[in-house]
Amino acid sequence: MLQGMPLRRTTSRLAATAFVCWLCASCTSHGDTTSPPDTSSAAPRTTATATAPQVTLTRASSPLRVTIGQLGDGVHRSERHRLRVAVGAPVAAWFDGAFLKPDYPASAFPDAFSSWTRGAAAQGAHDKDLTTNAALGPDLVALVADKQLATLYIFAHGGITGGATAKVRLVLTGEQQDGSLVHFAVSGDVYLTRDKQRWRIFGYDLQRSKEAS
């Protein structure tokens, strides 16, 4: 329905989505990537019960790939790996807690915002249908990540890092209780800053969309 939704905004969102898709696709061709340790488990998360249907979605999730899109002023290139791990860690923790680690069916995501600041977590909980898998969780028996991407744009002044934007894209396939598959993606920006050496998410600008199978 167009009603109630400005066409220009829709068009720009479509364009933005296409741009993010292109961006993430191009990121994978960069050699400068890393996968933070301890991302989602290899097998999809399910809860087996006597009455549960047979789960067919058993492939492993794609690991998170973190790329540096821009290094801040004065940050030495030798810091790239450390920053990928340090700034990528809260993104990995969010992806895991909010989507990948819960046992499905799931209606609670207690670890979703463990890497968010308190204020951001409160707002994220309010937007839980987008910032977590709350909307689909109760209907799923399994969930895998087809893509987990984060490209980091870091701000620094005089070699001291201050914050970063992570352009993220998480493409997921879920198996519903009736055996059908659902494909969707969460993409956009998360804003990170640090408290001493610990980076945390303090803002977000995200969108969720259905994906073609």
Add this chain to the structure above:
Amino acid sequence: MTIRVRRGTRIVRRLATFGVLLALLGLLIPNDSHYPTEFTLIKLETAHGLDATDHVVWILALGSDARPGQPYLGSRSDAIQLVGIDPVTHRGVTIGIPRDSYVNIPGYGQNKINAAMVFGGPELTAQTVANFTGITPDYVFVTSFPGLIRMVGGINGITAKVTFNMNDQGQVFHPGMHKFTGVQALAFARIRHGLPAGDFNRSMDQGQLLKGGLATILGKLGRPGFFERALGLLAQYADTTVNPVDLYRLARTVLEVNPARVKVCVLQGGTGYVGAQSVVFPDVAAARSLAADVRHDAKVDRGCTA
């Protein structure tokens, strides 16, 4: 017979026209049974959040008039703008203070407000503004002429509103939205000759430049890395004691503003002389009234311009 032929020809023509119309309608009106889907319109769910302060952030933006070789923190402030941003309501306000405003500078007595930078740097200027208006700035940013030129140039120009025809020292601007280069932005912020209300109009133009700068940056935020690059320029060309972490969060907070909800205000007053000095005698009561109105919500109920 001839008539029949003509009638027959007319009927054929009408049928042909009707056929063409049907064919066109067939092309234009989709038919689910045989037209494949070639366009997709989907609704995206979106969400935005920021862990920001829930009160108005007040920033005192100062432009130093230091000439090459002069310390810009010890020179007079050529532009004095008090900027309030409410990250919750997305409102904003710029309050321009004419540089010749004759006010009390704590510890130095009555003087032009721009002298506070010479006497005590940004801190004393902030204290003077706070005493004068009743609003204590949370942050003070100071930049120089070259700094402004480089910052504007670094983000490939700023688009801002020009109110009056201006023609001064080779720079010509006409009313309407104008895209400024760095050099043009500096000229626009400084020209006062030929303006109907001189320094008051100039102060308004400075506010428009700030508002235009916010709008320009917001318009480019979709470009990957733009925000971090722009903030890097600000950190490079502005003098601030704010550490990079707080600067990043502050900048994200400021960009919560909706430029369409930013009002540009200028403190009013009369002009006159103190000795040989041309000064502005500010309407202190009006200044405090405006400050009281906007202090907690950056919302202007009357006056000021969009």
